[in-house]
Amino acid sequence: MPEKRRHRGPDPEDARLFAPEACGVMRQAAGDLCWLLNHGYALASSLELVGNRYELIRRQRIAVGRCVCSDAMLLRRQQHEVAPAQIRNGELWLDGYNILNILESAMAGGVILRGRDGCYRDMAGTHGGYRPVEETMPALRMLGETLAAWEIATCRWWLDSPVSNSGRLKRVLLDLAGRMGWHWEVELVFSPDKVLCETSHGVATSDSVILDRCSRWTNLARWIIDAKVPGAHVVDLGCGG
Secondary structure, X not given: OOOOOOOOOOOOOHHHHOOHHHHHHHHHHHHHHHHHHHOOOOHHHHHHHXXXXXXXXXXXHHHHHHHOOOHHHHHHHHHHEOOHHHHOOOEEEEEHHHHHHXXXXXXXXOEEEEOOOOOEEEOOOOOOEOOOOOOHHHHHHHHXXXXXXXXXXXXXXXXXXXXXXXXHHHHHHHHHHHHHOOOEEEXXXXXXXXXXXXOOOEEEOOOHHHHOOOOOEEOHHHHHHHHXXXXXXXXEOOOOO
């Protein structure tokens, strides 16, 4: 079914599912899940076990699963994270839909999850198709202004070609960059994950698969939200670290 929402904001049940008391329970669940991951248990089966124990519904389980990682994964991500100053005058590669969806959700009041690794993640996602929302252009301008302030020489966007409207978004990105004088390039590939995992350039993403394999990454979405979206609904399920 086509995406018809005008915003990537909160689910109608989020006020209840992410209320303070519920978040306390989810943090306990996240702590147990991290313990299981540290002892070699698989994420899917461990999440089912923990979710059943704490009586979490599906959306809460998804949130907990997106926020956890083992101690080894956490250390690896910390060792490969770079600050903005470390990529100044260089080329930054963006996990396009990952970053854009998080910013759109944050600006629309959607739940933003703070994971154990410090990354921000959203609860919306693309689900095979992308349609612009009212926050799309403001989010892109905010991102562009941030990268200009960081003195990034080139920003290369990577978009999933199977996702509908990727070609349309590419044209929007290039048109905006041309008008603003930003050096942006946009690539459509079947699997951006593979490309971003293998590059030596800095990568902007909060995708766990990429974070566990890329050579350098920066926490772009969190930098922008903390600096420019003060009213964002950030839920910390990080279970320490």
